[in-house]
Amino acid sequence: MRLCDFPILTFDTYGTLIDWETGIWDALQPLCARLADPPTRETALAAFAQVESTCQAANPDLLYADLLAATHRTLTQNWGCEPDDDESIRFGQSVGDWPAFADAAESLAYLKQHHRLITLTNCGRTSYRGSSARLGDPWDAILTAEEIGSYKPSLANFEFLLVRVAADFGSDPGSVLHVAQSLFHDHVPAKAIGLTTVWIDRRAGRGGGATAPPQEGVEPDFHFKSMAELVAQHRAEQD
Template sequence: MRLTDFEVLTFDCYGTLIDWESGILAALAPWRKRAGIALGNEVLLTLFSEVESKIEAERPTLLYSDLLAATLVEMGERSGARPTESEARAFGQSVKDWPAFPDSAEALAYLHRHYKLAILSNVDRASFAHSARRLGQEFDLVVTAEDVGSYKPALKHFEVALATLAAMGIPKGKVLHTAQSLFHDHVPAKQMGLTSFWIDRRAGRTGTGATKPPPVPVKPDGTAPSLAAMVEMHRREADR
């Protein structure tokens, strides 16, 4: 696989471009402090991954801000420390505060000179608008869970994106799906016959953090530990 063979990069946003694990932990801090939650960060992120993905599968049309609130309620029930209504509501609205990875904006600016950029995200439009401002980019295509009425790893994001790109004259073979989550992104990308590139933001760390492990083995076609590293790979290819 050569990065320079593609015309479009379809990105997952949260975990890939936006540091959602730092954002999640910061948003959980008031509840953890008030309730005296003794669970460590990795245990709490694993609990989040289990509950969030369960609710996404059970309630695929639920707006993501409401889904986040419901996730905290169930996390509280499982850990014996139910959040207050205001804590759940604040967690649901917290996407606006989640930071971008330090390399994301600069790397996207470079990549946009060479590719069309698309977002395939498990959030709602209003939440993503805040993140887009942090990333400093106008994306060529944005497909959210709110748009398609389902959450990845369901295939609707990919179906809509590929149909839209095909109408623009861009075939599937020229699309590279670029993402951190093996569970949410690389498994369904492979089911759709897409080439995929893994931004392994958790390289060197144990566990899968805020994302569930993939239900089946999956092998991305390329990998880098950061978006900046992917940019350097592209530069080297282009120089050759």
């Protein structure tokens, strides 16, 4: 099995292409500055992962900017600080400021020469515009949680993806290779629905971070530590 065997590459964005852990940590700094004993980066990201995944499961139709604001309010209360609605709203609107990984835009530009590119994101349409621009607007299709009405890891998001792949590109699931960092949000449901997957292991095997741990074991089909490594393998397949 080779990367170049798949006409369609589908991507998670946040954690895979956009460095959301840096973006989240930076956006939490106004709150941390108000705390007598602020958390470390790793502690804050782990707390975010737990609260965000709980909010997503409980509020599948909430816009992502509003869901992030709700996550921020809960973190504020959990850390014993007075809620500040304006601060929470600004956190919810910070997605467009989150930086891209250094290898992301160049890697996508290369892959676009060989494949259709689709993103399946938990973001909303408006919030996603800034992220797409940072990545060079490479997408043949952008499928958002706002459009679908649920958040990954719901199987409904991946079912929606396959319906769109068939309708828009005339392709079946065997034509799709799903590329993602999150085992919890992406690999478990993608494998459950029969997709081949690539793990972009940005944390290099370290647990924790802004992504909740998977509830069950999962074995991705390919494993790279970066998009640059994926592209290097893809180039090698062309030789």
